[in-house]
Amino acid sequence: MKKITGSCVCGKVEFSVADQFVYAGYCHCSMCRKSSGAAGTAIGGIPKNHFSVTKGQDHIKRFNRTEESISCFCEHCGSALYGEKPSVRMVHVRYGALNNNPTLLPQAHMHVSSKAQWYEISDELPQFSEFPDA
Template identity: 45%
Template sequence: MKKLKGSCLCRQVSFEVADEFIFLGYCHCSECRKWTGSAFATGGMVPASALTLTAGSEVVRHYRKSVQTELVFCGQCGSSLYSRKLLVDRCIVRLGTLDDTPTRAPNVHIYCASKAPWYEIMDALPQYDELPE
C-alpha cells in the first residue's frame, strides 16, 4: 500500500496517509468555505486508521464543530490538516496539505446548492446539491 506524506505550512506537523481514498472531491458547503478561506475544500476520505501523525502532535489543535465532526489544524501556522468524522471513524484529509501526489484525482463536486455565489464550476465533473448516496 502506497503511503503519501503531508505537512502543514510551517512544517512542524507532518503525517502519512494511505493512498486508498474512499472519496476524493470538492466540497462547496459554507462551513468548508469558512474553514479553508476559499471557494471550496478539496478533500479525500480515508478510514481513521489510514492516517498517522509522524511529527508535531504537540502543536496540533482540535475544534469540535459538531457531534459528528472535529477539525484538526496546526496551532502554529493555522493550516487546516483534516477533519475527523467521529460517528463513522473516518478522516477527510485536505489534499492541499499533501507533499506527495495521490494516485487518483478528485472526481466530484458536493454541496453545490450552497456554493459561493461568486464562484462558477467550470469543469465537467458530476455536481450534487448535497452528499450523494
C-alpha cells in the same frame, strides 16, 4: 501499500496516509469555504486506521464543527490539515496539505447547494447538493 505524506505550512505537524482514498471531491459547504478562505476544499476520505500523525501531535488543535465533524489544524500556522469523522471512523484529508499527489483525484463537487454565489463550477464533474450517498 504506498504511503503519501502531508504537512502544515510551518512544518511542525506532519502526517502519513495510505494512498487508498475511498472517495475524493471538492467540498463547497460554508464551513470549508470559511476555514480555507477559498471557494471550496479538495478532500479525500480514508478510513482512520490508514492515517497517522507522524510529527507534532501536540501542535494540533481541534474544532468541533458539528457532532459529526472535527477540524484539525496546526496551532502555529493555522494550516487546515484534516477533518475527523468519528461516527464513521473516517478522516477527510485536505488535499492541499499533501506533499505528494494522491492516486484518486477529485470525483465530484459536494455541498453545491451552499457554494459561494460568486464561484462558477466550470468542469464536468458531477455535482451534489449535499454529500453524496455512499
